[in-house]
Amino acid sequence: MIPAAFEYYRPKDIEGVLAILEQHGDDARVMAGGHSLIPMMKLRMADVPHLIDLQDVGGLSGIEVTGDSIRLGALVTQAQIIDSAELTRAAPILREAALQIADPQVRYMGTIGGNVANGDPGNDMPGLMQCLDASFSLIGPDGAREVAARDFYEAAYMTDREDDEVLTAVTLPLPQGGYAYEKQKRKIGDYATAAAAVQITGQGGTCTSASIAMTNLSDTPIFSEDAGEALVGTTVDDAAIKAAMAAMLGDIDPTEDNRGPVAFKKHVAGVILRRAITRAWSRA
């Protein structure tokens, strides 16, 4: 399988990237790790006459952990997330989720920027970033702007990012309390049948805040505010978990595909969310 021919660019700075995007418009596309884009090009599902390789662009890498936030450059790979002890201390859920993406070879190449910009409902990082209330830094011909992960996804492969904008970084507030990323898949290396990201805090046995987002159960990731609300003020007992599951099921909209029929997906979504809440709460 060989992709259609394209012109290849490897600019050293973001100005260079933006200039090529401006010149070629829709015909140009950036590539980070290439592990979503190259398979699509090989299948001729993506047509990219002008391919801009981001690997040499300065300022897009690096993991910065400060007192109240974390900044990940767009080119930070899943393997780097897994290997960073500092990041794991500050936000262990990132490592827990990254370890459940694909396989070792893919994780050396796949980047956080590519994963969140791609717009594939199967990608794991978008839901996680909604759970953690991250924001994405974009830069384009009109300058830089920030978009909340919770406002970024519009439909499958449709995001708030304009074609001539590049995602430069992901920033998130330091997560608090217990966490869990639970994922059900058909086999190792597979995309989720259902996945749940949960971050939860408590005091004296009572839940004080809970953030819940689901992956691959709609054409976008689903941040379920109601599911989180259902836990706040409770002791996270069985009744509260059932209420959170019911709220979550009201927010997702799965479709039937090779991972199963709708009823099965809803069932799995509930099971996965229950496990995620239980594990997160045990760590809170």
Added chain:
Amino acid sequence: MSKKTHITLKVNGKSEEFLAEPRELLIYTLRERLNITGPHIGCETSHCGACTVTVDGKSVKSCTMFAVQAEGAEITTIEGIGTPDSLHPLQEAFKEHHGLQCGYCTPGMITRAAKLLEENPAPSEEEIRFGMAGNICRCTGYQNIVKSIQAAAAEMNSSQSSSSEAVGHKTTEAAE
């Protein structure tokens, strides 16, 4: 046809220089241009790992990287890991413990295993299975592959422990 690009790579210690279309995938460069046919084409869809090579210290499925992306990189294939006269401990162990049957996945399997042992010189069975998850074998059922990697690790550690402690030990718990 797009403009050809000038590419330089170092493959198994040897410098290579050529002109190629940017769409040329690294696996084709290796197999058809450089006649390095150890890395195999299995699924060609980024899943099976038969085409695994090491690119600047990362295990990469070479069907999912353009040769131009690897410009300036150092690449190691199975050919750079051992020779028929001087097998790598992994090759010796795969032979000894029946870590292969048809052999199609073996070059990628061993290339990945070599990198895994570099990162984690004494992996548990679970860590081996997790660290080898990007390489599919249709014959062995993996049992003997795991055994082979464990045997190679033991061999490499015993021949090393006399000289120096293994450094850079990094463990990754199996999340799946």
